[in-house]
Each structure stands twice: as C-alpha cells, then as structure tokens.
Amino acid sequence: MRCYDEMRHHDDAVRPHYARFERWLVKQGNEAIARKRAEADLLFRRVGITFAVNGDLSGTERLIPFDLIPRIIPRSEWQTLEAGLRQRVQALNLFIHDVYHDRNIVRAGIVPAEQVYTNAQYRPEMQGVNVPLGVYAHIAGVDVVRAGDEGKFYVLEDNLRVPSGVSYMLENRKMMMRLFPELFVQNRIAPVAHYPDLLLDTLRSVAPEGVDDPVVVVLTPGMYNSAYFEHTFLAQQMGVELVEGKDLFVDDNYVFMRTTQGPKRVDVIYRRVDDDFLDPLAFRNDSALGVPGLLTAYRAGRVALANAMGTGIADDKSIYPYVPEMIEFYLGEKPILNNVPTFQCRKPDDLAYTLAHLPELVVKEVHGAGGYGMLVGPASTKAEIEAFRERLIARPGGYIAQPTLALSACPTFVESGVAPRHIDLRPFVLSGKTVTMVAGGLTRVALQEGSLVVNSSQGGGTKDTWMVD
16 A cells, blocks of 8 residues: 655655755764664653553553654655644534533534434533634644645544643653754754643633633643653643642532642643543542532533533544534635545444445544554454444444544654654644644654554654754
8 A cells, every 4th residue: 555655755756844854864873773663762751751551450561662863854744734633623622612502503514413412522511602713622632634645634633621642742852852952953954842832822711701810720630641741741741730539529510629738729620531421420439530410510611621521422433524624614614634435333334434445444442542442454454344334233332433544654763763653643723812832743653564553552653843944
C-alpha cells in the first residue's frame, strides 16, 4: 500500500520544508543519534514522564518511546489544518448545545434521535443547562491523519471528554531544544511552550458570571491514573492546585477546596475525571473520585467544568459520521477537513459490506479508545477476524468500519537506523472567549514496521512536531 512520505517525494527528492533538517541529519550518523536517544530516555525517566497501561495488573510505569526525528509541517499546510480544526470544533460545540437545548439538528432529521438520546454518552441531567459562553468542549484533541499520494488531511476522530497527550507535546519540544539547540537556531520553528498560558486564559474566561479573579483547579482521579503525570504537569505549569475529589466539597451550591487556611471557593474545575465518576449523588454512587453535589452546583451556575458534563456525546464514534453535516447545518460552510469514509454497522447495508470485507477494513467500537476493542483487518489473522465477526454480528450497533488508510510515513530512528514509520497528529484546540491553539501538536508514531496503530498503549511512540516557515 503506497503512502505519502512526509520528508520525500516519490522520486526521493527531499521536500523543501525538510531540506535544511535533512542536511543536518546526514551529518549526524546513527551512533550519535543513538547516544542522544539514550540521553533522552534517561532524562525522561528522571523527570517521571511515564504512563500506566490500562489493564496492566502489574502497575508498571513505562516510558513512551520518544523519536528524535521531528515531524515537520510547512506554514501553508498548517494554516489550512488550523482553519479546519477551528471550524470543526466550533460546529461540535454548537451541536452539543443544540442536543441539550432546542434539538434542531434532530428535528431536521440530520442526526437520528436514537443515535443521540440512547447513546451512553448522552447525559439527560444536562438538558436545558446553560454553560458559560455556550462552550462545552474547552479542550479538544482532534486526531488527524494524511493519506493517499497527495497527502490529504483527514480527521480520524474527535476527543472531547478528557483528551490527553499535551504534556508529551510540551516535553518533547523541551527535550529537542536541550539535545539539539543548533536546530532551533537554524530553523524558524513555531513555539508551543505558551500552551499552559493559553489553557489558563481559556479556563479563566469561562468562570461563572460575576467572578473577576477565578480560582482554577485541576481535578485528577489520582496517582494511579494512566495520565497522572500530565495532570500534575499542567497544574504546575499553570500555577494552580492539583486536587482529588476528597479535597473538594459543596456547600450552598458552591464548591470549596480544603486548604490549611480553611475552605477556599473554587470557580473553574479542569476535570480529568470521566462523567460517571464526577458526582456519586448523580451518577455512579460507588465513585470515590468525585465530589458529592457537584452536579447541583454546576446546574446552578456556581462552578464551571472543563470540559462540560455530557460533552462525550460529540466524540462518540457513532456521531462522528455526521460531523461534516453539522458544519454545514450550523455554520453554512463546507467542511475544510474531511472525515474518513465510514460504514455504520447499525445499518443493514453497511453491516453486510463490513462483514464481506473484514480483512480489508478497520473496525472500531463506538465507545472505544486507546486502540482497544478494534480490528485492523490487514494486520489480523483469520482466527482474529472470525472471532471479531461474531462480536460484530452479535452487536452491530456498537461498531463502525473504515477503509484501511495508508497513513503518511515519517523518517524515524529505529534499531536498523532511519526508516519510515506511520504517524498521526493530535493538535489541541482551546475554546473559551476565543478559539486558540499552538502551532503543532502531538505526533504519534507506530514504531513497528508496517503497523498503523500509533497508540502508546499499543507500543507507539511520539515525536516533536514543527511548524516551520
């Protein structure tokens, strides 16, 4: 399967935006790069930049493999990508507001009612609740791939609940600047270090009405969460408190934080806890991670949550196929970024096609994440395909299917030296009074030759992402 090479044309000529870096790379040699990679691993481990794999009962913390060869995007391409991401996130926020208020898109027959109101991510408790500025997804991590000979960009999925990975974007950049300062002298690379400032500005902008100097906290499930490093990192970078549910309480519909000086009112919670666990009085009563009464305070407008409760309805994979139509419905514009063609297995014709072409398709659970619960047909055995076929027949509404894209490849330093590996990109879009983003994102790379699965939980690594003039 032929794929787009980020660094070279099909005739092996180097693309202009990679030319300066390629000349530098040729001079280095594999031994020098290997020494720098070992140094990076040591530094990452000292800082504690690790993650836990869901389902790994040993609780072992792992380093996410970091590749020293950056993914480089020219400004002209980034401008198109940025415009498409802003457009998409704006439409998704309008969709979530509509779902919980007037339901115009459902009444118009564009999104089927059952796809929304029987969805596990729909929260009836949010019906009629107004949120500050009408923004629900304050932080969005949109997974983008490029495919085909022309390297066209496609949106693979929208992550709107508790999107993670931005800390790796920031630490990757710091590491590259530490190991190769000369590269940042030679190249005009857009900065990303100001992301925590943009994030804090975004969070403060959605504080409850009348609050002039809002108190912001980061709510974490605790140290055993796979993204705990990121929670502590972002709290530290923003200069705000990192709290767990037990550190907060609700009194008279206000949220307070326990401190050594006594209770302190909290106005904005950047929550990294899933909806189900946020309030044991409203959702799962066995949750020890949430804050009793938080939903009541939220509905009263006394505290802001980022992202809002109920946001998951817009990042469910069963809703994904309708996003291009959302953009046209709410904004009156043609989508700048396309979806990947998608078969909805709840539809009999789509299911029949999927079952007939399983070895060629990627099939995903609509509520799945992290590379789990999916079938990559071309990389699966006959036995795996047949086992998945049974699951699909038993519960077709729980799956979508997509063609196996030839994801673009980027030069990557592996055991054999520099070789192409497939990548994707997760830019982070911030929505408050304005929509902002840093020029770049988290590039994830499938380190196994031929693999299309970039998730860190499945053995993938990360790269620094450069937007250059």
